[in-house]
Amino acid sequence: MRIGLFTDSYPPFINGVSTSVQMLKEALEQKGHIVYVVTVGQNALKYEYDEEKRILRIPGFPIGIYDYRLSRIYPLKVINQMKEWHLDIIHSHTEFGVGIFARLFAKQESIPLVHTYHTMYEDYTHYITKGYFDKSSKKIVEYLTMFYCDKTARELIVPTEKTYRLFKEKYHYDKPINIIPTGMDVSRFFLENLENKKLLQIKKSLKIKGGDFIILFVGRIAEEKNIPFLIRVMEKIQKESFNIKLYIVGDGPDKEKYEKVVEEKKLTHKVLFLGKVSFDEIPYYYNLAHLFVTASTTETQGLTVIEAMASSIPVLAMDDEAFRTTVINDLNGYLFHNEDELAEQILMLYKNRKKLQLMGVQARSQAEHFSLAHFAESALEVYQRTIKEYKGRKNFASTILNLFKKGKK
Numbered sequence: 001m002r003i004g005l006f007t008d009s010y011p012p013f014i015n016g017v018s019t020s021v022q023m024l025k026e027a028l029e030q031k032g033h034i035v036y037v038v039t040v041g042q043n044a045l046k047y048e049y050d051e052e053k054r055i056l057r058i059p060g061f062p063i064g065i066y067d068y069r070l071s072r073i074y075p076l077k078v079i080n081q082m083k084e085w086h087l088d089i090i091h092s093h094t095e096f097g098v099g100i101f102a103r104l105f106a107k108q109e110s111i112p113l114v115h116t117y118h119t120m121y122e123d124y125t126h127y128i129t130k131g132y133f134d135k136s137s138k139k140i141v142e143y144l145t146m147f148y149c150d151k152t153a154r155e156l157i158v159p160t161e162k163t164y165r166l167f168k169e170k171y172h173y174d175k176p177i178n179i180i181p182t183g184m185d186v187s188r189f190f191l192e193n194l195e196n197k198k199l200l201q202i203k204k205s206l207k208i209k210g211g212d213f214i215i216l217f218v219g220r221i222a223e224e225k226n227i228p229f230l231i232r233v234m235e236k237i238q239k240e241s242f243n244i245k246l247y248i249v250g251d252g253p254d255k256e257k258y259e260k261v262v263e264e265k266k267l268t269h270k271v272l273f274l275g276k277v278s279f280d281e282i283p284y285y286y287n288l289a290h291l292f293v294t295a296s297t298t299e300t301q302g303l304t305v306i307e308a309m310a311s312s313i314p315v316l317a318m319d320d321e322a323f324r325t326t327v328i329n330d331l332n333g334y335l336f337h338n339e340d341e342l343a344e345q346i347l348m349l350y351k352n353r354k355k356l357q358l359m360g361v362q363a364r365s366q367a368e369h370f371s372l373a374h375f376a377e378s379a380l381e382v383y384q385r386t387i388k389e390y391k392g393r394k395n396f397a398s399t400i401l402n403l404f405k406k407g408k409k
Helices: 016-030 076-083 098-109 134-151 161-170 196-205 227-237 255-264 282-286 303-310 339-351 353-367 372-408
Strands: 002-006 034-040 048-050 055-058 060-062 069-071 089-092 113-116 155-158 177-179 213-218 244-249 271-275 291-294 315-318 333-336
Touching (some): 002 098, 016 034, 016 303, 016 372, 034 076, 034 098, 055 076, 076 098, 098 113, 113 372, 155 161, 155 372, 161 177, 196 282, 213 282, 213 303, 227 244, 227 255, 227 271, 227 339, 255 271, 291 303, 291 339, 303 315, 303 353, 315 339, 333 339
Parallel strands (some): 002 034, 002 089, 034 055, 089 113, 113 155, 155 177, 213 291, 244 271, 291 315, 315 333
Antiparallel strands (some): 048 055, 060 069
């Protein structure tokens, strides 16, 4: 099968969508399919096509939200290039920018379109509205989302039941919805697959001592990730143990603001901001930690939770639908509802290392359910069904047209 993945986010830009699309490409290629990626490049003027990797980067301009860039909607220069791919199906991973491009190209070339909804946009409108017109902006987001998913896509894919409920209960979406969790190469997070020398070097550079108990957060340093919640919890438990530390990996618009909060609370020895970490090095940082924690309620799936589990780290997560099927209380981690609960969970596992170790083993076992093979198989089922139905409707329409023409004669 010849498959086109259209996305605004792709490595070297790192976020959940970027990781998901890259993993899907790898998974489909491992099964022998030919996969092309159309994404936004870092150059505002130049088109780049890597023929060997089949990645086409369209010129994009920054929009002022993180490092996101938006492409021109229908760049004519690349149309002929894409026609040569003879795609069987298009799978879009964004509602805007490259997603609109996918929609127009699919219609022009009569190619069936599948769409994955990755982002709960209603949780991100504050970046544009700055707190004003929140209700009306969320209504606009809802309208645009439904227009793209309902009028364009023949099949809709969502990563979790949480997103499924959004479409069914709030948006009243009446087409079939496929729940397909993002798969990943979990083996790259296994301790035995890492270089011990490199792991020790990173540990040394961070000045981690033998008795230190490391809690890890990985993600954007931004409002929707609820990082102040984690800082307040660290403030609560600082009297219990000097050795418990929170490492925050990532970058974002609120990093400096939160660093000041940590400084004001005199927690600089307890809460450390490590900044961006490369894709290749991130498994090492997971494997330095004893616990992974997130207080975010805006995730659609939370890939960092799966990455942590693959690293044999128990997860402590806010009780949110995005995590309920992954984090199982007292098995591979705990869900919490407030700061006191999280503080208690951290201290309990800090004191009970046998339980911590057992939960780590169970966490890795859970992560192995998110294999690339299963991810690819699930997506292919949707592709095959979509292509079959599309051809059926096309043949039906063609038959009716021919009958109409005969009738006129």
